Amino acid sequence: MPEGIATSDEITVEELQLAARNHGMPLEGLRYDVTPIGMHYLLTHFDIPEADAATWTLSIGGRVRSPLRVSMAEIAARPAVTMAVTMECAGNGRARLHPRPLSQPWLNEAVGTAEWTGTPLRPLLDEAGLEDDAIEVVFAGADHGTQGGVEQDYERSLPVAEAMRDEVLLAYGINGQPLPPQHGYPLRLIVPGWYGMTSVKWLTTITPVAEPFEGFQMDAYRVRQALEDPGTPVTRMQPRSLMVPPGFPDFFTRIRHVEPGRHTLTGRAWSGWGPIARVEVSIDGGSTWKDATLGQQSSHAWVPWTLTWDAAPGERELMTRATDVAGNVQPVDQPWNHHGVSNNMTQRVTVLVRG
Amino acid sequence: MPEGIATSDEITVEELQLAARNHGMPLEGLRYDVTPIGMHYLLTHFDIPEADAATWTLSIGGRVRSPLRVSMAEIAARPAVTMAVTMECAGNGRARLHPRPLSQPWLNEAVGTAEWTGTPLRPLLDEAGLEDDAIEVVFAGADHGTQGGVEQDYERSLPVAEAMRDEVLLAYGINGQPLPPQHGYPLRLIVPGWYGMTSVKWLTTITPVAEPFEGFQMDAYRVRQALEDPGTPVTRMQPRSLMVPPGFPDFFTRIRHVEPGRHTLTGRAWSGWGPIARVEVSIDGGSTWKDATLGQQSSHAWVPWTLTWDAAPGERELMTRATDVAGNVQPVDQPWNHHGVSNNMTQRVTVLVRG
Numbered sequence: 063m064p065e066g067i068a069t070s071d072e073i074t075v076e077e078l079q080l081a082a083r084n085h086g087m088p089l090e091g092l093r094y095d096v097t098p099i100g101m102h103y104l105l106t107h108f109d110i111p112e113a114d115a116a117t118w119t120l121s122i123g124g125r126v127r128s129p130l131r132v133s134m135a136e137i138a139a140r141p142a143v144t145m146a147v148t149m150e151c152a153g154n155g156r157a158r159l160h161p162r163p164l165s166q167p168w169l170n171e172a173v174g175t176a177e178w179t180g181t182p183l184r185p186l187l188d189e190a191g192l193e194d195d196a197i198e199v200v201f202a203g204a205d206h207g208t209q210g211g212v213e214q215d216y217e218r219s220l221p222v223a224e225a226m227r228d229e230v231l232l233a234y235g236i237n238g239q240p241l242p243p244q245h246g247y248p249l250r251l252i253v254p255g256w257y258g259m260t261s262v263k264w265l266t267t268i269t270p271v272a273e274p275f276e277g278f279q280m281d282a283y284r285v286r287q288a289l290e291d292p293g294t295p296v297t298r299m300q301p302r303s304l305m306v307p308p309g310f311p312d313f314f315t316r317i318r319h320v321e322p323g324r325h326t327l328t329g330r331a332w333s334g335w336g337p338i339a340r341v342e343v344s345i346d347g348g349s350t351w352k353d354a355t356l357g358q359q360s361s362h363a364w365v366p367w368t369l370t371w372d373a374a375p376g377e378r379e380l381m382t383r384a385t386d387v388a389g390n391v392q393p394v395d396q397p398w399n400h401h402g403v404s405n406n407m408t409q410r411v412t413v414l415v416r417g
Numbered sequence: 418m419p420e421g422i423a424t425s426d427e428i429t430v431e432e433l434q435l436a437a438r439n440h441g442m443p444l445e446g447l448r449y450d451v452t453p454i455g456m457h458y459l460l461t462h463f464d465i466p467e468a469d470a471a472t473w474t475l476s477i478g479g480r481v482r483s484p485l486r487v488s489m490a491e492i493a494a495r496p497a498v499t500m501a502v503t504m505e506c507a508g509n510g511r512a513r514l515h516p517r518p519l520s521q522p523w524l525n526e527a528v529g530t531a532e533w534t535g536t537p538l539r540p541l542l543d544e545a546g547l548e549d550d551a552i553e554v555v556f557a558g559a560d561h562g563t564q565g566g567v568e569q570d571y572e573r574s575l576p577v578a579e580a581m582r583d584e585v586l587l588a589y590g591i592n593g594q595p596l597p598p599q600h601g602y603p604l605r606l607i608v609p610g611w612y613g614m615t616s617v618k619w620l621t622t623i624t625p626v627a628e629p630f631e632g633f634q635m636d637a638y639r640v641r642q643a644l645e646d647p648g649t650p651v652t653r654m655q656p657r658s659l660m661v662p663p664g665f666p667d668f669f670t671r672i673r674h675v676e677p678g679r680h681t682l683t684g685r686a687w688s689g690w691g692p693i694a695r696v697e698v699s700i701d702g703g704s705t706w707k708d709a710t711l712g713q714q715s716s717h718a719w720v721p722w723t724l725t726w727d728a729a730p731g732e733r734e735l736m737t738r739a740t741d742v743a744g745n746v747q748p749v750d751q752p753w754n755h756h757g758v759s760n761n762m763t764q765r766v767t768v769l770v771r772g
Binding site (some may be wrong): 071088090108167 | 428436
């Protein structure tokens, strides 16, 4: 196997170390419009930093005419916006790939929708005054470590046009309360529509640059077939639909037990490429599909869906997949990539309908 | 291998499914006296139930003279107590056993300290009036599923004398806010000193009984060498000390990098059997031990400790272990048991001190 790829379908202790500290959203959490505090997925590359809002400063430098340095009190005094945003980890689904890229071993559950409160980024960048040659904006967090042999603060860039979108926030609140440490206290970036690696936590500096930023985390989030391929960058979330697993689970296997008869299947779907056009559900392992009924779409949060299911006794494999208005559809068979990013294969839920 | 025991040091997909939904407290969270919301460890046997405080009722029946049925409004109107309690999963450390019992694969991090708000249980039991023949009290939660082939609501019992302890709470708040769904909203039991399986979430009924309760979860939490052994019940937390891993981590291996020179190592220790008498730290893989300085002890929460370490270049294995006033001490080599419960082996942290 090439470097960074598992040699077995079983999980290594290194992956378990990550899975024990990071966590997904238990899929019954799909029942909530806004994911309750503590249930939203969480991925921390390094350690959760110790931070104090009273002394925290955000610096804007680089290719700007007037470098700025602002305190949390100054950020809190600026116009505030609250916005429901669905965020998904770019590695969601990684542990379902064969062979399995070695990193945080997500199955389906690395997602959540929070109501983020913060101040729009654009007016701050306007105050700093971007130089004409600025093409990207680099965001740096306070979390520090090594990855792939490179010591680093966590850093990611956005093209200037993306960073200047009205809905990009500097967030200090989640679900009506201050950010807890693990979600980026006291300040983080929120970039609706993009995978979570873009929404840099524990934000310390914002640096417009005149050259493409080539930091480690830009290279780590690319869809490529081999380490030596240039690949393409991971950006917006691919469409995905997930259902609330019906019935009740077995503790260890998580196989579901369902009573026969009429059930309302429910779930949520989202895409970073635009509204969801269609959600389909299969109750026979993908042989046939039915269209679910979509609820109301909002700008940056998942859309709910429902489908009535008349459950006949026996073992069933339920599946759901989404199509967005841009025409992207979830694959039933996931194309493989070396880092296991930007996967969006169709969900499968094994259910035993009682006789 | 006997049933329920892993045949490989690698982790199965079933265990990963559990690790992706449940989560530990990242060990840097040991820096906080009270674990921030969302960082406390969490184990849910089945699904997180849908619940509404407006219609929730708690029923007290069985061997009582006056069965009671109370609403959440009635519980909230009773005397309220707020108490910091350290809670640990009985399976903490399970994934470090060889061979590994198949269940939630915890390493070291299944712990947290919360400030729980609720009303003491005892006055409610007094109002209901225990019959003289009541020897245990059974607590049932709303979470439902199958485990070991047995369909069940999650149920655990306590001896009457334990249930009547002043500090046993019916809790509806955590860290100054309502319980989030995953921590037992709207009502749960809190039993300070005992492992977490005792603190039943989503509490629906309390039933004093005249015979020992033999529900599935009583059998699941026993220290035994084989499934057919009677074994002994898991009750109070064994002593454990954990350190905040010093320096910064590598993303994948979690090995720590530390600068040479003077560091203050910090951590927390606790025991369900009484105050902590001693915390020891080794910087040489257990060859020699130094006593850490203990901070102030509180009744039911972990005690902080510190030790100055003069770090010389090279690879080091740091360890810490606690001894409680009852004389229980953490083992360096963990005795094995079939369910992987009540483990408290000494923590080991691999550190690279730079040259």
